[in-house]
Amino acid sequence: MIIDLRSDTVTKPGTGMMRAILSAETGDDVYKEDPTVNKLEAYLATLFGMDEALFFPTGSMANQAAIKLHTQPGEQLICDKWAHVYNYEGGGVSFNSGVSCKLVDGVRGMITAAQVEENINPPDFYHSPLTSLVCLENTTNKGGGACYDFSEIKKIKAVCDMHGLGLHLDGARLMNAIVAKKESPLAYGKVFDTITVCLSKGLGTPLGTVLLGTKELMKNAIRIRKVLGGGMRQIGYMAAAGLYAMENNVMRLAHDHTKASEIAMVLKKQEYVLKIEPTETNIVIFYLAEGLSEEKFMSDLEKEGIRISNMGQGKLRIVTHLDYTQQMHKKVLEYLAAYKK
Ligand SMILES: *Cc1c(COP(=O)(O)O)cnc(C)c1O
Numbered sequence: 031m032i033i034d035l036r037s038d039t040v041t042k043p044g045t046g047m048m049r050a051i052l053s054a055e056t057g058d059d060v061y062k063e064d065p066t067v068n069k070l071e072a073y074l075a076t077l078f079g080m081d082e083a084l085f086f087p088t089g090s091m092a093n094q095a096a097i098k099l100h101t102q103p104g105e106q107l108i109c110d111k112w113a114h115v116y117n118y119e120g121g122g123v124s125f126n127s128g129v130s131c132k133l134v135d136g137v138r139g140m141i142t143a144a145q146v147e148e149n150i151n152p153p154d155f156y157h158s159p160l161t162s163l164v165c166l167e168n169t170t171n172k173g174g175g176a177c178y179d180f181s182e183i184k185k186i187k188a189v190c191d192m193h194g195l196g197l198h199l200d201g202a203r204l205m206n207a208i209v210a211k212k213e214s215p216l217a218y219g220k221v222f223d224t225i226t227v228c229l230s231k232g233l234g235t236p237l238g239t240v241l242l243g244t245k246e247l248m249k250n251a252i253r254i255r256k257v258l259g260g261g262m263r264q265i266g267y268m269a270a271a272g273l274y275a276m277e278n279n280v281m282r283l284a285h286d287h288t289k290a291s292e293i294a295m296v297l298k299k300q301e302y303v304l305k306i307e308p309t310e311t312n313i314v315i316f317y318l319a320e321g322l323s324e325e326k327f328m329s330d331l332e333k334e335g336i337r338i339s340n341m342g343q344g345k346l347r348i349v350t351h352l353d354y355t356q357q358m359h360k361k362v363l364e365y366l367a368a369y370k371k
Contacts, residue, residue: 033358036339038351041234050274056266066266070273074240078219082248089202089239090119092226094126095254099247100196103128106159108149110136112172139173143185167200168207175313177207187221202228206311209283232283233275234352238268286312286350289359302371314348322371
């Protein structure tokens with residue numbers, strides 16, 4: 031038995047989702063004639079109370095399209111130093127949009143309204159790039175599934191409004207945050223100009239991210255998706271998986287969160303663990319005590335069929351998900367509790 035805790039992207043569709051995929055009604059989505067894609071887009075737009083929605087193959091492409099919609103070449107966006115858009119999208123911000131990133135030294139991937147304010151270049155000072163966009167991430171990936179306090183998001187929005195900046199949310203794991211903090215998607219729709227909601231992380235589909243936005247900003251979204259190579263044909267099969275996930279896999283994210291916090295509780299008591307980050311959702315990040323290397327620990331786990339990931343700088347990461355069963359969980363807890371270096 032392989033217990034894969036490297037990421038929540040390793041899940042495979044179960045019978046319910048497969049049935050939804052196989053019975054999907056499809057059409058050519060480049061002509062906007064795929065009824066299932068149209069239904070998924072309408073579903074998410076309504077859920078978040080946003081004007082428009084567009085289905086993308088990946089979260090990276092949807093984030094990159096959003097950045098392009100908000101900016102002109104030579105401009106600058108503000109994000110945390112750990113942001114996915116800066117670290118893990120292949121330099122797409124500069125490649126696709128000709129934009130630079132002003133990196134903020136936030137806490138667990140989250141930044142404050144005061145930090146945003148401090149990092150805006152004065153618009154009249156033509157020597158520096160024009161600041162035009164702020165990108166937030168919720169939950170944060172490199173920050174270990176941390177969730178923003180919604181009151182801070184509102185303060186950031188006020189700063190953006192005061193300075194005429196766009197506000198984008200990388201919501202690869204937004205549903206995890208909404209479930210963990212018992213928030214409302216509508217509140218997010220009111221504050222952000224654009225939001226990406228990923229269906230292939232904790233929600234468990236094989237692919238797909240929906241970009242949501244205001245009518246004004248989204249006018250050009252379909253053109254940019256085409257330029258990036260993201261126009262898809264009978265992709266309703268995957269939209270059907272997305273609809274299935276929205277209806278069946280959202281509330282159950284709470285189980286992933288419980289399992290992650292149970293793993294964190296066991297790790298916290300172990301001598302071989304130096305430090306563990308607060309665990310708010312489905313990601314556990316921890317550091318090993320001196321004398322035990324990440325390589326040794328990971329290869330010992332691998333011998334038991336347990337896979338976790340090494341994030342570098344001493345960070346080890348465990349991510350719980352849909353395919354991580356109670357039986358696997360029991361085995362992992364027992365193994366971690368009994369482990370000797
Ligand atoms: C996974 C992820 C994305 C999108 O990644 P894709 O693999 O391109 O779908 C974006 N942002 C964050 C924070 C992520 O974790």
